[in-house]
Amino acid sequence: MTDDTDRHAAKMAKKKAARDKIMATKTEEKGLIIVHTGKGKGKSSAAFGMIFRCIAHQMPCAVVQFIKGGMSTGERDLILSRFSDACQFHTMGEGFTWETQDKSRDIEMAAAAWEKAKELIRDPEIRMVLLDEINIALRYDYLDVEEVVAFLKSEKPPMTHVVLTGRNAREPLIEAADLVTEMELVKHPFRSGVKAQKGVEF
Numbered sequence: 478m479t480d481d482t483d484r485h486a487a488k489m490a491k492k493k494a495a496r497d498k499i500m501a502t503k504t505e506e507k508g509l510i511i512v513h514t515g516k517g518k519g520k521s522s523a524a525f526g527m528i529f530r531c532i533a534h535q536m537p538c539a540v541v542q543f544i545k546g547g548m549s550t551g552e553r554d555l556i557l558s559r560f561s562d563a564c565q566f567h568t569m570g571e572g573f574t575w576e577t578q579d580k581s582r583d584i585e586m587a588a589a590a591w592e593k594a595k596e597l598i599r600d601p602e603i604r605m606v607l608l609d610e611i612n613i614a615l616r617y618d619y620l621d622v623e624e625v626v627a628f629l630k631s632e633k634p635p636m637t638h639v640v641l642t643g644r645n646a647r648e649p650l651i652e653a654a655d656l657v658t659e660m661e662l663v664k665h666p667f668r669s670g671v672k673a674q675k676g677v678e679f
Contacts, residue, residue, distance in 0.1 A: 508604075508637040509655040510629055514612055514646035517660030518678075524607050524640045525552045532556075532563045536604040539565040539597040543590045544610035544643075550679040565603075567593050587619035598633055605638040612643025615650065622647040629653060 511527075513520035531538040540556070545568060556564050569590030590611075597606050615622045626649050633639060641650065651657050673679060 506636070507655075508633060508635055508639070510633070510653055511638060511640045512612075512646050512650060512654045512657045513640065513642045513660065514644060514651075514657070515659035515661055516644060517662040518665065519660050520642040520644075521552075521609050523658070523660075524609065524642050527605065527638075527640060528552075528556075528564060528607055531605045532560050535563070537563060537602050538605040538607070539603050540567065540607045540609060541590050541594045541597065541611075542566075542568045542609045543587060543614045548679065551676065565597065567597075569593060583614075583617070584619045587614040590614070591620055591625070595628060595632070598628075598637060598639060601634040601637065603637065605640065607640045608642070610643040611641050612646045612650075614643075615647050616643070616645045622649050626650055626653045 511524075513524055525540075528538050528540060540553075542553075553566055553568065556566050567590070569586055591614075594606065594608050594611075597603055611620070611625075614620050615625065629639060630653060641654075646657070667673070
């Protein structure tokens with residue numbers, strides 16, 4: 478047993494030394510463009526996790542929801558009731574496009590949401606801005622992806638993080654991003670007839 482313990486300790490010490498060497502080269506700090514996409518669940522959930530981290534670190538942040546309408550969600554209710562001084566929250570959409578069935582109205586609402594997003598991103602006091610479901614608006618060409626990318630590259634303050642969520646992220650946005658995560662769908666209860674449930678989906 479002693480030999481196994483010693484071998485394990487030596488192996489871990491070697492790993493730690495290698496890891497410390499790698500970490501010593503990572504010295505830059507910058508505001509990131511972060512994309513959460515893919516068919517799997519968790520894109521917005523992970524993004525809101527980062528928003529709550531910012532709140533915990535007393536870093537001012539903001540959320541703009543592009544598609545989701547006025548339905549109550551746990552994240553929005555909690556932020557508005559407990560953390561509205563730390564995080565601005567703007568629900569700009571009126572629901573998914575198959576619910577609204579009004580393309581011109583959807584485009585108008587997406588444009589208004591993007592104007593609010595630009596205002597928030599330009600504010601250097603705000604450290605993170607979450608653009609929830611903006612990828613849906615970009616997918617349906619409610620917004621011009623080249624315009625969004627150009628704005629992020631030219632006008633985002635150096636230390637501001639911007640998180641963009643939603644399926645089918647457009648290639649120009651993926652190329653411009655610093656961090657891209659694709660959520661892969663392996664299994665989902667919806668396919669077995671289970672509806673969206675409080676605390677899991679909203």
